[in-house]
Amino acid sequence: MHNKKELPAERREELLAILKNRFEKNMQRHNDIEWLDVQAKLEVNTDKLWTLDEMELTGGEPDVIKYDQQTGEYHFVDCSTESPKGRRSLCYDRDALNSRKEYKPADSAIDMAAAMGIEMLTEEQYRELQSIGKFDTKTSSWVKTSDAIRKLGGAIFCDRRYDTVFTYHNGAESYYAARGFRGLLKV
Incomplete structure (x- = not known):
């Protein structure tokens, strides 16, 4: 994949706000998932925030569409209307x-x-x-x-x-x- 890459704290907060806003505006994508649970998972996997930022910067508009009960993982997918x-x-x-x-x-x-x-x-x-x-x-x-x-x-x-x-x-x-x-x- 890639080396661990970290976002500056300011960008991390900005990205979390973008992701939370998108999550709340599109509840039909993830009815049974709570944002606080997703955020808690992101806060302990900060290297994933770098990847989500790359998805965002290239126009992907990533959002949670699934929670895998077996692995305990949330699935973020590019949800931009058109291909990023x-x-x-x-x-x-x-x-x-x-x-x-x-x-x-x-x-x-x-x-x-x-x-x-x-x-x-x-x-x-x-x-x-x-x-x-x-x-x-x-x-x-x-x-x-x-x-x-x-x-x-x-x-x-x-x-x-x-x-x-x-x-x-x-x-x-x-x-x-x-x-x-x-x-x-x-x-």
């Missing part, structure tokens, strides 16, 4: 980036997610997110791709059109201004 602006125009992974001879994008989705300390959503997680709101109605998001598809040069992405969630394929080296990726952070 600061994470678009990326090919799928490092191999795809290296395969481009010209017009290379700045980065790959897999590498950027790793640098931020988040996991890219799987197709199943993406569909779970779509069950609590309408996301990517004008954009699309890369999702984790199976090794079998990836070995053949492809990658998959999802979006929502006609009030339906679709999964598509593309060459992993492709990139578009309207395609980014969404991430998951477990705290």
Whole structure:
């Protein structure tokens, strides 16, 4: 993932206020979860605040969408209406980036997610997110791709059109201004 990175105290407080406000405005995403429990978990896992700040700074608008009873972890996911602006125009992974001879994008989705300390959503997680709101109605998001598809040069992405969630394929080296990726952070 990444080395432990700490936010300055002032930014930590600012970020917690942003997250609390978003949490309270979107209770339909997490009816059975209390903010004080989430905040307590964040305060003992301050390295996760650095990652949440990265999600916020790249336009992800992270919010809690799930509490995993088995692991005791809260799941923060990018809940921006469209694919995060600061994470678009990326090919799928490092191999795809290296395969481009010209017009290379700045980065790959897999590498950027790793640098931020988040996991890219799987197709199943993406569909779970779509069950609590309408996301990517004008954009699309890369999702984790199976090794079998990836070995053949492809990658998959999802979006929502006609009030339906679709999964598509593309060459992993492709990139578009309207395609980014969404991430998951477990705290």
